[in-house]
Amino acid sequence: LVAGRETHLITECPRPKESWHDGKPFTSKDVKFTIDLAKNKASGSLFAARLGDIASVEAPDDSTVIVKLSKPNASFLSILSQVLILPEHALAGMPPESLATSTWWSTNPVGTGPFKFKKYVTDQYVELAADDDYRGGKPKVDVLINRYFESPAAAVAALRAGEIQFTYVEPDDAASFKTDSNFKVIEGGSYVVNYIGLNQQVDLFKDLKVRQAIMYAIDRNAIIESLYGGAAKPANCGFVAPQLVPEGLETYAYDPAKAKSLLAEVGWDKINGDKPITLLTYYGSPQAANVMAAIQSMLSQVGINVVPRVVDTPTYNGIVYKGGTPDWNAFPMVYAGLQNGPNPAGINPGLNKSQIPPAGFNTMRIKFDDLSAALDKALGETDASKLDAAWQDVCKVMNKDLPWATLWEANRYGVASNKLKDFVWTPAPAGGPYAAHPEAWDIQ
Structure with a gap:
């Protein structure tokens, strides 16, 4: 990554030979497509306002992206790091205003991470399968399931019953887990x-x-x-x-x-x-x-x-x-x-x-x-x-x-079962982790 203060230029190079889960190559064209889409208000993007200083985005070859700003913006790199890259080959034909409600997200999304989409059961769970070809090596567990619950109390009950291994909790619930040796409480601002x-x-x-x-x-x-x-x-x-x-x-x-x-x-x-x-x-x-x-x-x-x-x-x-x-x-x-x-x-x-x-x-x-x-x-x-x-x-x-x-x-709290091994979860603003490394997670 190279940033030029005077020209407000950023060059980003995708990893060589990176692929999407469907086997299509991941290139700078995906990065350009994503940034253009993210700053397009019609897409409903939450980043449109934050990326308003972008004057142009270019992808001169498969491994280089050039972003020029209309004026200096000290926060731009931080903002850009939060934008998740999307596959141009899968979404380019979709009108931006239809993107947020597209069935693509729940039927056949693709990414580049250690787990790939398997299925989504409406309002119940998303199932992810390990990507054997992941660049960081095959994940230790074969399947990850993200379940949805109607209330925090239902999620806590499922955690105590061993049906799930991690959930966010309210402060009152966190206090009760701190005295239970079967669980680890993760806390952060x-x-x-x-x-x-x-x-x-x-x-x-x-x-x-x-x-x-x-x-x-x-x-x-x-x-x-x-x-x-x-x-x-x-x-x-x-x-x-x-x-x-x-x-x-x-x-x-x-x-x-x-x-x-x-x-x-x-x-x-x-x-x-x-x-x-x-x-x-x-x-x-x-x-x-x-x-x-x-x-x-x-x-x-x-x-x-x-x-x-x-x-x-x-x-x-x-x-x-x-x-x-x-x-x-x-x-x-x-x-x-x-x-x-x-x-x-x-x-x-x-x-x-x-x-x-x-x-x-x-x-x-x-x-x-x-x-x-x-x-x-x-x-x-x-x-x-x-x-x-x-x-x-x-x-x-x-x-x-x-x-x-x-x-x-x-503070935000998460509780993990002690059956999880090598579980990394550092609380981040507005939910999710700063660091997770799910490819390393394991369970007894």
Whole structure:
């Protein structure tokens, strides 16, 4: 991999003699096809906004890809590393707008990893078979099955019964497994900051004092201790990595009296009073329900009447990303989360005024000039020695202007059976592993 700072040029070379699971060669044309598709908004790609600085992609031969950027973007390599390469020969004939709903994904997908697709049983499981020709050697196990469960409790029951060997768990369940010698608990920071989004198309939340009042009204430490078992840390901006969080931030320590005073200053009783305000979320776990109930109770004590509404992710996305003029009152407030590391640029599409849908996923329609300027400066900084300071400036603006009411970063837990051998699973932001090496996994 070669990167040129002045030309904003990246050259990527696929491994020689690499093949897809169907035997077709993997070449630079697959990389070009994937990048072009990922930055095409019509495909529904979550990377379209993040890859917006790409000016051109070229594949001059089978082992070289040249990507030129329209301007410097220090986060580009990190973003590109998250894009999974797709087979051009299998998907090139498909309209981009049909890709997300294509049956290809559930009938005959191909990749280049240690396991290849065998079958998918709707809403039950995906079965993968070992690829004997995998470049890293034949996997130790012949089959991997990824099962789906209706609830976390059902997955935990299956794990205890020996029906599965690994699952994510809630903090309460993790505690019970820590004392069981038959299992190993894997714990790590989620790098996802949970927050209350405050829709800037709704007049109620345009006044900074209202946003400050919401922060002071929520006892974050009490929720962390009682509902997360202490396995979370408060977030006073969109970041939690120490090098990105400057000293001297306002901590918004729990102060309901101050919250009431701020609301009185803006005349809350007259502009809204106890009228219900929807608090929309896609988090459907029992723990999330308890968190929402706690937030509802705390806000009610200062005179803000929120009504939680839980929907599935497709419904949530349909509400907040709706084209034209959405029903702003359907999502005046949201309880959500956004990945904030290890690449801090991950929050840009959710906060920059240039990323309002359909350009990005700034669903709260935040148009704060100082915040967007700080984000743009950090994104364009190419001097590695200045990057942390640039992102600290973003943190300072978030802490002062409160585009979100930031809450916390919670730990993520996985539990593995001790029957698994050489099992590597390092928790990563938003789910999945940083490192997995499933070709090395074995089971007694």
